[in-house]
Amino acid sequence: MSLKQQASAGSDVDERLAALVTNSNAIRAIASAVEGTLGPKGLDTMLVDKFGEVVITNDGVTILTTMEANHPAAKMLINIAKAQQAEIGDGTTTATVMAGALVGCGVEQVIKGVPVSRVIEGVRVGVRKALELVEKKSRPVSGADDPILHQIALVAGRGYDDIASLVVKAAGMIGTEKLKDSGFKLSDIITAEEGANNEVFMGVLINKERLSKHMPREVIDAKVLVIDDALEPEEIEDEALATEAGFARYQELQRQFRENLDKIVDLGVNVVLVDRGVEDIAEEVLTDAGIMVVQRISNKELRKAAEHVGARPIKRTGLKKPVEELAKILGMAEKVYEDEKLKHICILGGKGKPMATVLVGAATEEVVGERERIAKDAAASVQAAVRGGIVPGGGSVELAVAREVEKVRESIRGMAAYGVDCVVEALKRPFSQIVANAGFNPLEKIGDVIAAQVTEGKDSLSLDCDTGDVADMLELGVVDPTLVKLHALRAAGEVAEAILRIDTIIKKKEEKPEHKTGKENFDWEG
Template identity: 50%
Template sequence: MSQTRPPGAGQEGDEAYATLRNNLNAVQAICSAVEGTLGPKGLDTMLVGSHGEVIITNDGVTILEKMDVSHPAAQLLVQVARSQQERVGDGTTTATVLAGALVAEGARQVTRGVPVAKVVRGIQDGVAQAARSLTTRARPIEGLEDPVLYRIAYVAGREQADLAELIVGAARQLGAAKLREETFRFADVVQSLGQARGEVWPGLIVSKRPANAQAEFPERAAHVLIVQDEFAPEAVEEEALTTEAGYRRHLQLREHFVAALERLSELGVGLVASERSVDPEAEQFCTDRGIMVLQRVPRSLLRRLAEYAGARPVRRSALYRPASDWAGYLGYAGHIAYDERLGCVRIAEGRGRPQVSIVVGASTNEIAGERLRIARDAASALQAALRSGWLPGGGAAEIAAAHELDRYRETVRGMEGFGVEAVAHALRKPLSQIVVNAGYNPLEKVEEAKAAQLQAGSDALGIDCDTGAVLDMTEAGVVDPADVKLHALQAAGEVAAAVLRIHTVIRMRQLREE
């Protein structure tokens, strides 16, 4: 007895879906590299470079960015993780797992014969409905003393209590207003300093040795000059130097520069931070007068220093202005000192806006690098929670949203419902993967959690990875920032729609080099 094949089945169907299957295989290969790190029982990945360098991590974006990824569909998934990292700084593994599950479920519907356009439209609708569900479930943070903040940092910090305490302590020093600023990234204040002990410094730590490091720099209060340029006289073109007029111009500029240096000393400048290199004569002048000089400071750090000290960055042409004009450019710090043991400059008591520096230390560089990534994840998670509220973790909130989406699916007429169904399936993937990593049957445990939530009317019930029993995630302190989950879902929906729409892959013609 012959069997009836669905539309698109057979050889022609296989050819029609060849690109989709190829892209799906690439996406699943990427997901398999990170999904084993998800949850409290997730393990680490070792990345080995061509020259023997080693990174041991379970940070999703680090794994994906360091992997040798050449497949274009796989690169889309890497972009999801990068987008998640840039937007909220945490949840990259969740975003990747969700995207992979959405692509897999969408591809399953397409190969059943559902038109791609219908599936994509349904996925977009399902993602929007799920995002609304998660948003309405979010609980607000009740100020920086709210104990939930510590749990947020503890969970995102992979249960490293010392890092969570540092993050929360630094947040309280900064204040909620600073953390809510749109342009401020809390993770940027975290840094690693080799053999240093963990600490929160009430100011800025610049991990650079002074250009004039041969000098001794006792702790002092002083003005701060920030040069967003070379700390050197303006240059004369080499061709002009061959003429008498050009050479005189060169000497004149150097004389003006030396006069500007004299004004630095008269105005009580004790620290000069330059984005680019420092002129040797300027370095020697500053050394003789005990002025600390930092060169090649990244612009992002210069901005933070300017904000903290109350300074205005200048170009080197501004150095020639009269001393009366300098008042508006110079910043001030009540404590400037060089920490020779750690090779960094400590700045405190700035007259500008508050800043803190979180120092993370470890016994080896490899471990220090991983602890730095973990601490930055925790800082990003805390900031996201303060801005958007929090949700039960452990995949529990996603299970509740999936059930709500199942009910919505029943009201959808047309084939778009298959796309909505794909989103509901994908939302169960985080909990499914977490329990797989803990050694349990995912089908059994996901159904247990779903049934328990329906019976109790709670979106906080999930699975205890130690015992396999149903557990209230909120009572256990397993909580996540709402924004992390929302952005992960939305980014996953975007990449799934992009991958499913790809019908043909064509190699572009290489442009000839002229």
């Protein structure tokens, strides 16, 4: 073959793999953006917007969802990370790093001549086997009071003992049954505020102040009315108001509204929580009656408050009901008060569903967001551990699984074995990155740890990132939730397969809106 023919053949190959290589490069770029944060020695990332606003974080999903990414393959990986966060609440960095390794290795195999379909086949076999092995190596957690949960929170909480203690205390207050409820997220009870003291309490926070400083700041034995609407008279259209009948209707609605306010007072209500605004006359009447009113509460906070006090939210029209019926929808709480320093409302000891709140203190405004993210990660990991058990951390379980997946390769015929190799490399990647971030040589340490695991028969052996020595992760208390590992591995496999299957990238044409000419029919001549 002449040089010209060889060059032509090489060009055809490059052109054929252009989409695959382009997508692989995009995935690699995304993975490299977060891999430096992995492990106990991982560093932070600074995100800067066009206005110069800065976010400094170690949280993988925050980096991924905040960074600017225009490539479609990159967006696919970010969406996978979002799904991981929504389902488990942690492990997005691990999923991203493994996905990057899977795609990168897969592309290398294809460039060498392995058909894409065979690589994908091998990846499926390898991931399926790896998932089975991780589940087998999982150890159950006895419940919300298991001492191991503090270690789970400490690892996920990046070593912040105060945050780990808060989260574990909250988990104990909520209980095992609630933590296993798929509809409940422990991370939702976390809030961080500048100048606050770390605390956990049975109750809910509302990030609003009372409507007027003339209203009581504190209410004991609170009888709570929740209005999922505005506390205003029913509206009437301007056109109707211009007529005599409309004006009469307006006056009637004003009278009814005043009667409804009197009902609230007669019922002995002393706390009113309102979704939207409050009419001036309502503010005046309720202030005179010594009632605390909080307006424009977010739907999420209003719902939590209603559940905690045992109230049934009503619309403004619901206030027309007789006093006896309204009494049945009220909630109760031991105490409701406004923290004037932190500018929020605390509701304690509700008679409805028990709810805990974790308030994380932060010294400055700049670190509030990061403290909250750390606490939410810790809470998500604790709940995942209660639901699905734990495995040794530090990349140890992935290395142990990689050794066993390698054995599967021997039983696979044909080129699909190369896809299994990709899974093995992806499983080794978290450990390698943790070691690199700690300042050690990954190639050297991975050999040391694998040899030690085989010799001692312990899957929990990994690297002590402080000393550089092989150590037992269970003895060090370095453990991870099983569900985090399973979802990260599954997510990495899914995105890798999706990327490897893309053969061509075609830009869609822009759809132009149709312009009507005003003519229904056309006469053509000639």
